[in-house]
Amino acid sequence: MSFLEVTAQLSKGFLTTLQIFGITLAGALPLGLLITFGSMSKIKPIKWIFKVFVWIIRGTPLMLQIILVFYGPGLIGWDIKIDRLLAVIVAFIINYACYFSEIYRGGIESIPKGQYEAGQVLGMTKSQIFFKVVLFQVVKRIVPPMGNEIITLVKDTSLARVISVIELVKSAQDIISQKSLIWPLFYVGAFYLLFSGLLTILLNYAEKKLNYYQG
């Protein structure tokens, strides 16, 4: 198998990896905010439902959650055919939304009370205080921890192979077992390094941009 053929096959896997990555991010970023609001709700039962949910998701392996989403409905007698990739993406979005929600919550809670009070005595509404005063400061504070999670997500996408979604690692594994080649494994590593390297540069840039003020 030539270098070009391997590249073509790995690229196909990489496309799936990218798909999982992109859709998870697009779904989990807003869903996480919703979970944050839920877990900070003043209504106690709502708050606790969200907190327990986040605890369960964060306390169990993502691999288990993928398996559950894919096989679960069938096991309780639901006769539906779930697309493998869809099952992976659903599990990923829920899982990452929970992690993101905790980061958002930490960010929101780290904003000093004085910022809200300053807005209040200046006659701002609650939503004006959130959107015009607090939100930007939260974003600045959460970019570094969010960056860590996003880099982790790049690598976590390889968990999709547990239900035979052919992402990057799986496509390399197939080559290795069929053609007895070892080097595609290192080649795959290069794919990941390039991707996460690019993201790191992007995140560092964002962090730098936001660092025009301290605090």
Add this chain to the structure above:
Amino acid sequence: MAFLEVNGIFKRFGKTEVLKGIDFTMDKGEVLAIIGSSGSGKTTLLRCMNFLETPDAGRIVLNGEELFNADGKYSDREIREKRLHFGLVFQSFNLFPQYTVLRNVCLAPELMKINQSEKKLSRAEKTQIRKEIEENARQILASVGLSDKLMNYPCELSGGQQQRVAIARALAMEPVILCFDEPTSALDPELTGEVLKVIRELKTTDRTMIIVTHEMGFARSAADKVIFMADGIIEEYGTPEEVFGNPKSEKTVSFLEKSLENIT
């Protein structure tokens, strides 16, 4: 009739009674200094007047209009409108770190006049309002001596400069009564002067002010009336000459003695 009338304010946090019946009145253009040891309820009183805390009992009447009555119920919107009669300058400045000095001062007036506007504004009208607000902000910032810092961020300023921005920001909302909660307590001693000077200058413009302070010299020379608070009540009230020169209460005497010791 008094300009401001504060009547029987009670406030408790859980089991602790922090304010135990506060009554006082103020005339227009008067400067009132509130002194007292820490924990006596000075901050809580200012926070009640700015609706950051809700008193358990009492009334606040401004210019004949009842702003607050503990028996009443007020919506968020009503509270927002009522608290605009008062401005509050915090001990810790609480500037918005992501905005420039100028933006810090313009933000709230813009949000009020443009975003909370009852009628739909045309683009030209909005631009006009923004221009007026900015012009006004520049003037106020000039009056507190910060014309050369308009485009700086709060983190680039000294504490004294930050507090002057905070004063400008409060003034931009044109409060009827401006309250200060220990405006110089977070500052290095060499920076308190510039902030006190700004407050003195406001006095010459006949601005009604309530100033909680530990600066006894300042209270004595700048205030028209002085309140000494102890344990949630007004222990002594009078002109600076009366309170500092001829205190009637034991507690006032011993408080003043202690604060003199601290100075020397």
